Amino acid sequence: MPYLSRILNSKVRDTADVVVGRIKDVLIKPAAGKYSPLQFLAIKAKKGGVIYLPFEAVDNFSHEEVSLKLLFNKTGAVAQFPDGLVCLKRDILDQQIVDLSGARVVRVNDLRIGDFQGATCVLGIDVSFKGLLRRLGVSSLDFLDFFKVNFIDWRQTQPVKGFLKLNVVSNDLSRLHPADLANIVENLNVKNAQKLVASLDAEAAAKVFEEMDAEMKKALVRQLPPDQMAEILDKMSMNDVVDFVKQLSEQERNVILSHLKMGTIEKIRELIEYSNDTAGGLMTTDFMKVEPAMNVNDVVAEIKRLSPALRSLLYVYVVSPKDGKYIGSVSLRRILIASPTQKIGKLIKRYAHQATLNPNDSIKEIIRLMTKYDLNMVAVVESTNVMVGVITIDDVMRYLAPKA
Amino acid sequence: MVWFRKIYPRMILFFGVLGPGIIAANADNDAGGITTYSIVGAHFGTKMLWVLFLVTISLAITQEMGVRIGLVTRQGLGGVIRENFPIGWTLFAMVAMLVANIGTMTAEFAGVAAAFSIFGISKYIVVPAAVLFVWFVLYKGSFRTTQKIFLLFSTFYIVYIINGFIIKPDFAEAVGSMFRPTVEWTGGFMIAMIALIGTTITPWGQFFIQSYVVDKGLKIKDYKMEKLEVYIGALITNVVSFFIIISTAATLYKHGIHITDAKDAALALRPLAGDLAQFLFGFGLFSASILGAFILPTATAYALCEAFGWESGFNTNWKNGKIFYSIILSVIAIPATVVLLPNISLIKVMVWSQDINGILLPFILIFVMLIINNKRIMGEHTNKLASNIVGGVTILGIIAATVVLLGYSVAELM
Numbered sequence: 020m021p022y023l024s025r026i027l028n029s030k031v032r033d034t035a036d037v038v039v040g041r042i043k044d045v046l047i048k049p050a051a052g053k054y055s056p057l058q059f060l061a062i063k064a065k066k067g068g069v070i071y072l073p074f075e076a077v078d079n080f081s082h083e084e085v086s087l088k089l090l091f092n093k094t095g096a097v098a099q100f101p102d103g104l105v106c107l108k109r110d111i112l113d114q115q116i117v118d119l120s121g122a123r124v125v126r127v128n129d130l131r132i133g134d135f136q137g138a139t140c141v142l143g144i145d146v147s148f149k150g151l152l153r154r155l156g157v158s159s160l161d162f163l164d165f166f167k168v169n170f171i172d173w174r175q176t177q178p179v180k181g182f183l184k185l186n187v188v189s190n191d192l193s194r195l196h197p198a199d200l201a202n203i204v205e206n207l208n209v210k211n212a213q214k215l216v217a218s219l220d221a222e223a224a225a226k227v228f229e230e231m232d233a234e235m236k237k238a239l240v241r242q243l244p245p246d247q248m249a250e251i252l253d254k255m256s257m258n259d260v261v262d263f264v265k266q267l268s269e270q271e272r273n274v275i276l277s278h279l280k281m282g283t284i285e286k287i288r289e290l291i292e293y294s295n296d297t298a299g300g301l302m303t304t305d306f307m308k309v310e311p312a313m314n315v316n317d318v319v320a321e322i323k324r325l326s327p328a329l330r331s332l333l334y335v336y337v338v339s340p341k342d343g344k345y346i347g348s349v350s351l352r353r354i355l356i357a358s359p360t361q362k363i364g365k366l367i368k369r370y371a372h373q374a375t376l377n378p379n380d381s382i383k384e385i386i387r388l389m390t391k392y393d394l395n396m397v398a399v400v401e402s403t404n405v406m407v408g409v410i411t412i413d414d415v416m417r418y419l420a421p422k423a
Numbered sequence: 424m425v426w427f428r429k430i431y432p433r434m435i436l437f438f439g440v441l442g443p444g445i446i447a448a449n450a451d452n453d454a455g456g457i458t459t460y461s462i463v464g465a466h467f468g469t470k471m472l473w474v475l476f477l478v479t480i481s482l483a484i485t486q487e488m489g490v491r492i493g494l495v496t497r498q499g500l501g502g503v504i505r506e507n508f509p510i511g512w513t514l515f516a517m518v519a520m521l522v523a524n525i526g527t528m529t530a531e532f533a534g535v536a537a538a539f540s541i542f543g544i545s546k547y548i549v550v551p552a553a554v555l556f557v558w559f560v561l562y563k564g565s566f567r568t569t570q571k572i573f574l575l576f577s578t579f580y581i582v583y584i585i586n587g588f589i590i591k592p593d594f595a596e597a598v599g600s601m602f603r604p605t606v607e608w609t610g611g612f613m614i615a616m617i618a619l620i621g622t623t624i625t626p627w628g629q630f631f632i633q634s635y636v637v638d639k640g641l642k643i644k645d646y647k648m649e650k651l652e653v654y655i656g657a658l659i660t661n662v663v664s665f666f667i668i669i670s671t672a673a674t675l676y677k678h679g680i681h682i683t684d685a686k687d688a689a690l691a692l693r694p695l696a697g698d699l700a701q702f703l704f705g706f707g708l709f710s711a712s713i714l715g716a717f718i719l720p721t722a723t724a725y726a727l728c729e730a731f732g733w734e735s736g737f738n739t740n741w742k743n744g745k746i747f748y749s750i751i752l753s754v755i756a757i758p759a760t761v762v763l764l765p766n767i768s769l770i771k772v773m774v775w776s777q778d779i780n781g782i783l784l785p786f787i788l789i790f791v792m793l794i795i796n797n798k799r800i801m802g803e804h805t806n807k808l809a810s811n812i813v814g815g816v817t818i819l820g821i822i823a824a825t826v827v828l829l830g831y832s833v834a835e836l837m
Contacts, residue, residue: 209638
């Protein structure tokens with residue numbers, strides 16, 4: 020079965036042996052995760068102009084010349100571009116495309132066309148060096164067959180141009196790990212990256228945003244509409260939002276902030292004052308706090324309720340209901356093995372020295388404390404003992420290896 | 424420290440906006456730049472200032488086109504070429520860029536070697552050390568900080584401007600020669616002229632400026648600002664070039680000294696720095712070279728990977744980023760090897776590499792012109808007549824000079 024590069028520009032003949040024109044492009048209906056049957060041939064007519072010929076009229080497609088089953092005037096060819104279709108040459112060939120199986124961005128060197136369940140479909144994309152040689156018309160250079168053809172199954176791809184405009188998004192895209200998706204976004208050009216992020220729902224986009232490198236974030240924030248950006252920021256964890264907002268210019272920051280909720284804005288303005296390498300700058304303000312009088316059963320119910328909104332949940336923090344002062348922490352493990360009616364306040368291990376951080380503590384102090392007391396998560400309390408946030412081991416790792 | 428917090432974001436904004444201008448301006452005056460301008464002044468006096476004047480306009484216009492393409496397409500030049508030209512032409516353009524960049528990189532290493540040769544340190548020690556240094560910084564990722572440090576260092580060009588005033592050259596004469604086209608019909612003149620053009624407007628500069636506006640996420644509404652910025656950048660670069668040329672013209676040319684190594688070129692700074700001239704020149708040459716050496720390998724690799732869809736970025740592992748890392752390593756290793764060849768003239772390497780850039784430049788500019796005049800790609804932002812004339816004249820001018828140069832080479836062979 021042929022490659023797209025071989026078909027383009029071939030002559031099209033009808034049953035009366037009249038040359039209708041040459042193939043300019045091939046049209047498919049975009050569908051996610053399926054082999055797409057060919058719908059129309061765009062033909063550069065001999066008389067000039069472009070006509071769109073329904074693919075059912077094609078008899079033989081495998082040769083250098085394409086022959087039709089009918090006389091040309093019976094094929095139902097139209098001069099109008101059929102709605103909702105995507106062109107293989109214009110929108111797919113040579114474009115960036117997401118390889119979902121490999122979680123990477125590739126360029127389409129060629130397309131493999133073949134039969135699937137009785138229909139002629141696009142089966143795979145060729146991203147290999149061999150595909151490049153074929154396109155250049157010098158396949159014969161590789162007579163030793165040194166390079167291997169490397170196909171990506173069409174169903175495992177997410178084309179960007181054309182597809183996203185028509186909102187055709189593969190389910191597998193949202194099934195990728197946010198870190199992989201972030202990597203893909205970073206490798207797309209800014210135009211395509213914007214389209215891809217815009218096609219995700221706010222929650223997925225927020226996760227991707229958290230994983231993206233700072234430069235790409237900054238580029239995207241200028242491309243996405245502010246209200247959509249605000250929606251994404253709203254779903255991100257507070258310390259990621261703050262880190263990000265910090266890097267924007269004052270003007271851009273104000274535009275973005277004006278689209279957020281009042282409470283969020285205040286919180287961000289407060290946290291923004293802390294420098295990046297202090298506990299205040301690294302901490303997240305999303306954590307699980309409970310009152311000492313609650314029993315374990317209620318705490319578990321509360322954990323279930325809040326869990327989706329929290330990034331990590333290793334400890335439950337007990338704070339005073341009156342003034343928000345820190346009382347102590349209880350690990351999930353202790354909660355799991357405690358009796359359901361036990362008061363949570365009673366589960367706190369009491370030590371003479373309280374292992375918490377102050378917002379102004381340096382990264383050195385954070386590492387020292389977490390290492391000394393073997394903590395995966397530590398509470399940050401102000402000098403008045405009011406708890407303001409937590410630092411997890413992830414935050415520290417992210418600080419130490421920012422590029423990973 | 425309230426005042427600092429108040430001022431600091433403003434400073435960031437200032438540098439953020441002036442970014443591409445300052446970087447492009449400084450990086451343009453790299454090893455090949457300093458050497459070429461020095462030679463132009465030392466060997467031909469102020470005769471070539473009219474070329475510099477025209478090149479300033481061409482630089483401003485071509486960089487502006489790069490900015491506009493970037494703002495509209497929101498992708499790098501490699502990607503735009505790949506998506507809009509037959510694949511054979513894409514390959515051609517990318518190979519032209521690769522060759523030009525390898526040439527420029529060779530000039531950077533030659534610059535490092537020449538700078539240290541002033542202090543009597545062998546290139547066999549310096550160049551391998553520079554290779555390791557560049558690779559280490561790129562791979563370990565303190566690229567940003569390092570870049571800033573060397574940008575700061577490379578403001579050393581200001582000394583040429585001060586020097587230019589101390590010499591008290593004939594400014595009226597110099598300005599006059601900017602508008603008085605003079606041509607010596609010799610091979611040497613053509614070589615220097617093409618190098619002068621090729622070191623000022625470069626294929627990589629065209630790729631660089633476009634990627635810069637794309638990666639910063641700038642939009643078409645930022646166009647006016649960026650345009651102004653690019654014009655200022657072009658002006659700054661060439662004011663510096665102007666002063667390098669008149670400095671060497673007033674010192675070396677007057678006394679008939681030809682530049683054969685870096686020490687000769689350093690003589691031009693004597694009026695300002697006296698016995699420190701050599702040290703100052705060596706330091707400037709080194710920081711200019713190493714700044715270019717940081718930018719070029721990655722810029723080349725990103726552009727090629729963008730055009731051909733290979734995985735790129737320092738966060739990819741070796742297996743997936745094989746091609747990306749291989750390109751970077753080649754763009755470091757091949758030039759370093761060339762510079763290490765025994766008996767090679769470092770000065771000639773620096774000038775000839777600029778000639779390669781100059782000769783390849785028209786091809787890249789033709790792509791730029793075809794793209795920017797294409798309504799399908801640029802929509803309403805296609806070129807105005809004036810830009811097309813400047814672009815066209817630049818392309819034809821370089822091609823004509825190249826043909827004349829070829830003519831001389833053939834004549835000399837016969």
